[in-house]
Amino acid sequence: MFFSSFFFVLLAQTDKNNVDRASEIISEITTFKIIQGIVIVAIAYGGIWTTAKLIDWLSEKVPLRLRLPIKQSIPFLRAFILGFAGVFLINLFLNLSPNNVLALTGTVAVALGFAFKDYASSVIAGIIGLFEVPYQVGDRVKIGEHYGEIITYGLRGILLRTPNDDIVTIPHNKLWTDAIANTNKGNVEAQTVVDFYLAHEVNVDRVIQILYRVAYTSKYTQLKFPVVVVMEEKPWGTHFKLKCYPIDARDEFIYKTDLIKRAKQTFAKYSLTYPALPTRQLDS
Amino acid sequence: MIVKIGGLIEQFLAWFSTERAKIKAQAADIEAKLTKQNLSPLPAKTTAHLLSKIDELPSHPAHIKAVQSKLQEALTQWKSDPDAPNSLVVLTSPIEDIEAILKETIEAQKEKIPEVKSLPNEARSLRCSAPKTTLKGKLELSRPSQFQVLVVIPDLSWCFLRCAEGLEGIEYLQEKILDDRERFWLIGCNNWTWKYLNRVCNLSAYLEQTLPLPTLRDIELKEWLLEVSETIDFDFADNRDDRNDKSEIEVDNEENWTSKSEQRYYSHLANISLGMSSVAAKLWVKSLCVLESDEESTNSDTASKSFILQKAVLPELPTLTKDDRYLLYSTSLHGNMSLSELALSLGEPESTVRAQVQFLWRSGVIECKQGTISLNPIYYPRVRTNLDNNQFLVGGL
Incomplete structure (x- = not known):
């Protein structure tokens, strides 16, 4: 309580000092300047929209290996356009002498500190993310409980498309606190792991051979990458994991379906059994 | 000094106007040639005849x-x-x-x-x-x-x-x-x-x-196609420019070339067909067209058509979807196959694959002969590049 009162007093004092300078900082506002400002905002908005559309279109036209590098240029271009527009607007409406800048930063810092703390944190994390690259557009990431493909890298956060086609917005400031699992890290290929559970009695050599064959003969499989089958023993059966890569990471879910469908067809042909669920005798 | 610079500028302007006039004249000449030459595609009957002749050719x-x-x-x-x-x-x-x-x-x-x-x-x-x-x-x-x-x-x-x-x-x-x-x-x-x-x-x-197998050189392609090319009387599109180029013809006669345009044509053909006989043969037929001059077209009853062999050009691929690429890869992998085999190799129902095949067949990328589907050789170089660019495991030439 004491601390919050102290902060409000501090804020009031800071504001009082700065009010006198406000007229110095803000330049004379004319109708022409307002029109100019609107035009700059419209151009920046149009520029961001056009660039995003153009790059999206271009990334689908170029060879697959160039798709992601092209898509990943969107956040940089967006930041560039926004930066330019910001500088123009500041130049238009503010008189930026060294004293004014000091006063302004003080006010802005206080305002950000209290009102837009999380927003500012996300924006800063987003800018740092551009250079640290924990994720990029086109990557398949798991943040918290959400998994999917990053379709947009915005100023404040990213948009994630989940397997159910839901769009999830995740702020960049998750970078500070959460673990981020990135499956493909800028590559078009992402490893796909498919789980199969079979009974203890099955011929494991046969199962492993079938799983290799299923992966090698799928039209989606990237044959330049390895295919691996690993197994694990469970009390109720044997767990097989088929690890392989699709040619295009966007096919991940349809690829999984194809692998499961064809593996199950072959298991049925060789009468390979699935684990039986443990049953419990009910009291009559 | 000022006089010198002025003189240089005058010289440059004089040279520029003369060169501009020359380029304009050449452009007008080319335009006149193009408008005079009414080139039309080969009649379907002639194309079919030539293609059947090519099918009968022995292996190289x-x-x-x-x-x-x-x-x-x-x-x-x-x-x-x-x-x-x-x-x-x-x-x-x-x-x-x-x-x-x-x-x-x-x-x-x-x-x-x-x-x-x-x-x-x-x-x-x-x-x-x-x-x-x-x-x-x-x-x-x-x-x-x-x-x-x-x-x-x-x-x-x-x-x-x-x-x-x-x-x-x-x-x-x-x-x-x-x-x-x-x-x-x-x-x-x-x-x-x-x-x-x-x-x-x-x-x-x-x-x-x-x-x-070795790739074929220009002269090897020419000699192989001779049996078919002799059945039709044609002229090379750029034969006129050739007449001022006698010296080079004499040098290249060691390899049995009859004209510089012929050598140029087959050299380009070998280059774009990647030295593959089946691609070259189809491109050769595709580059043949019928020449009808203005006079001839006005008196079409008496006009005799002559054939022109234009510079061979690889056809552009239609816009391919991901599924088209999977289909083309499967077709190339097996050389030729039936629709049911193709569906099985793609893990898709036949009805879905049939629709895709129809689209690719209409655009000419694949051929369907006696129930077997295969890649049209003329599209092979571009299909190979396209699939390679899209991360498929493609083979060599």
């Missing part, structure tokens, strides 16, 4: 010669050394007719070759249902051979299908090739199949001896 002698010499060398080695490899794989592109090349090679060397057992063409229809039984039955592999036998598999893609159980035939072959030293295996295989099977079944560990 350079290919036959290369296989013959390598086969003789390998057979001699196999007969004399028990540890020598007992197989030879002839590698070619998915659009070349490897079956015909091997058949003609064997025909030409019948006396020098021991007993020959060849896998018949109908074996391809059983490549998924019972490849092992088919191979055993057709090649009589279950019977132990008393004499040295040459077993010919005209196209390795007949022995497998890209589906979960479609590789049994290849496994069986690997086993037989290792165990049975009394048989020498001559196998035709396309580069894409070879690369795929190498990745999936480690095939090169069993079949160590390979012969990639």
Whole structure:
């Protein structure tokens, strides 16, 4: 309580000092300047929209290996356009002498500190993310409980498309606190792991051979990458994991379906059994 | 100094105006030529006639010669050394007719070759249902051979299908090739199949001896196509410019060129067809067109049409979707296949694949002949580049 009162007093004092300078900082506002400002905002908005559309279109036209590098240029271009527009607007409406800048930063810092703390944190994390690259557009990431493909890298956060086609917005400031699992890290290929559970009695050599064959003969499989089958023993059966890569990471879910469908067809042909669920005798 | 600069500027302006006038005149000349020459595509009947003539052409002698010499060398080695490899794989592109090349090679060397057992063409229809039984039955592999036998598999893609159980035939072959030293295996295989099977079944560990067929040079293509080109009277599109170029013609006559335009045409053809006879032949037909001058077209009753051979151009691919690419890769991998086999290799229902095939067939990228689907050779260079750019495991040329 004491601390919050102290902060409000501090804020009031800071504001009082700065009010006198406000007229110095803000330049004379004319109708022409307002029109100019609107035009700059419209151009920046149009520029961001056009660039995003153009790059999206271009990334689908170029060879697959160039798709992601092209898509990943969107956040940089967006930041560039926004930066330019910001500088123009500041130049238009503010008189930026060294004293004014000091006063302004003080006010802005206080305002950000209290009102837009999380927003500012996300924006800063987003800018740092551009250079640290924990994720990029086109990557398949798991943040918290959400998994999917990053379709947009915005100023404040990213948009994630989940397997159910839901769009999830995740702020960049998750970078500070959460673990981020990135499956493909800028590559078009992402490893796909498919789980199969079979009974203890099955011929494991046969199962492993079938799983290799299923992966090698799928039209989606990237044959330049390895295919691996690993197994694990469970009390109720044997767990097989088929690890392989699709040619295009966007096919991940349809690829999984194809692998499961064809593996199950072959298991049925060789009468390979699935684990039986443990049953419990009910009291009559 | 000022006078000098002024003089230089004047000189430059004079030179610029003269050059501009020259360029304008040349442009007007070219435009006049283009408007005078009414080039129209070849009539369907003539195209069909030429294509049938091309189908009748024997395999290129350079290919036959290369296989013959390598086969003789390998057979001699196999007969004399028990540890020598007992197989030879002839590698070619998915659009070349490897079956015909091997058949003609064997025909030409019948006396020098021991007993020959060849896998018949109908074996391809059983490549998924019972490849092992088919191979055993057709090649009589279950019977132990008393004499040295040459077993010919005209196209390795007949022995497998890209589906979960479609590789049994290849496994069986690997086993037989290792165990049975009394048989020498001559196998035709396309580069894409070879690369795929190498990745999936480690095939090169069993079949160590390979012969990639050579690509053809301009003069070789010209001589091969001569039998067809002689049946039609044509002129080269850029023949007029040639007449001022006598000196170069004399130099190149060592290679039997009749004109500079001819050499230029075939050199370009060899370049864009990547030295593949089937691509070059189709491009040659495509670059032929009919010339009708203004006078002739006005008196069309009396007009006699003449043919012009324009610079060969590879056709552009239509916009391909991901599914189209999967289909084209599967088709190239197997050389040619039926719709049901294609559907099985793609893991899709036939109805879905049929719709895709229709689209690609209409745009000319694939051909459907007697129920078999194959890639149109004329599109092969562009399809290969497209699939390679899109991360598919494509074979060499």
